[in-house]
Amino acid sequence: MLYNTDAVVVKTVRYGEHSAIVTLLTPSGLVSAMAKGALKPQSRLAAGTRLCAEGTYFLYQGHGMGDIRQVQLTASRRRLHEDIEAAAYAAYFCDLALVSTPERPHAPTAMYNQFSAVLAALELRDQTPPDLLARVYEAKICNWLGASPDWGRCIRCTQPLVPPIAYHLKEGGLVCGVCRSDMDRTAEFVVPERTGRLLSVFTEVDVRRLGRIEVSPPTRRALDTILSHQLREFAGLHGRAKDVLDQIVQSLRFD
Known part of the structure; x- marks a missing residue:
């Protein structure tokens, strides 16, 4: 299932060499998702996974933890x-x-x-x-x-x-x-x-x-x-x- 939500990043934890597990505060509560490759210098997800970043997050939710597929940033802070x-x-x-x-x-x-x-x-x-x-x-x-x-x-x-x-x-x-x-x-x-x-x-x-x-x-x-x-x-x-x-x-x- 693909869905989008407004959110603010409240926690980012490195996962492996280039990925991160991101905790988002959304209008309906906390959700954690994987941001694959977000820690690579040229990643399109890099800015949207920094602490306090805010925007619209597009996530894919399958079994287990969801994945962040895209971020439309509204405030990098x-x-x-x-x-x-x-x-x-x-x-x-x-x-x-x-x-x-x-x-x-x-x-x-x-x-x-x-x-x-x-x-x-x-x-x-x-x-x-x-x-x-x-x-x-x-x-x-x-x-x-x-x-x-x-x-x-x-x-x-x-x-x-x-x-x-x-x-x-x-x-x-x-x-x-x-x-x-x-x-x-x-x-x-x-x-x-x-x-x-x-x-x-x-x-x-x-x-x-x-x-x-x-x-x-x-x-x-x-x-x-x-x-x-x-x-x-x-x-x-x-x-x-x-x-x-x-x-x-x-x-x-x-x-």
Whole structure:
């Protein structure tokens, strides 16, 4: 069966001397396919099998793994390979997509649309800083995997948040000033008042309509810590990509 689908490359693994096994994120989920001869310098499949490449992929599906027969590229995302920081974030986003997206045809279209939009915004880098793009994508991953509480309400009493607000590591949500008096203070840390509002916005906003975001350093640190904990402890995502990203970003700051 020959079929075509829009897709973004989220993983490429060498197979033999000149071929590659490519994992594609499509509007209906992940699919893996063989790209025969794609690693040859003059291969017509070479550009379409690089990480973050996006386009229309023509695949033949027989028994077992399918074959990529042709690619009509719409975005090569060249800048994401040339800029060290952008490349690190792109690799992290691809890793998140790999571990969170169901196989085709079981994923919602939003997982493809928002991932594509995040990569496009990362490449342009004209309004949203890459660390905040990461927080937006992480918030969406938490929501899709059922690891996202109502960030605008207290995780304990479910009422609108009243400061001073804290994030509770065991409860996996924000706690209002009233409920904090009855909870284990050793498992929480106080967060800026704007944190809940931003988490709600990041969860719901369409990345394609994301404008300029101004966030203070303390709030950025809180968002990073909260979402990293939610992904690890409540979504069950334990990949090392975030640690690698943090190391690269930290090293660039000292250059």
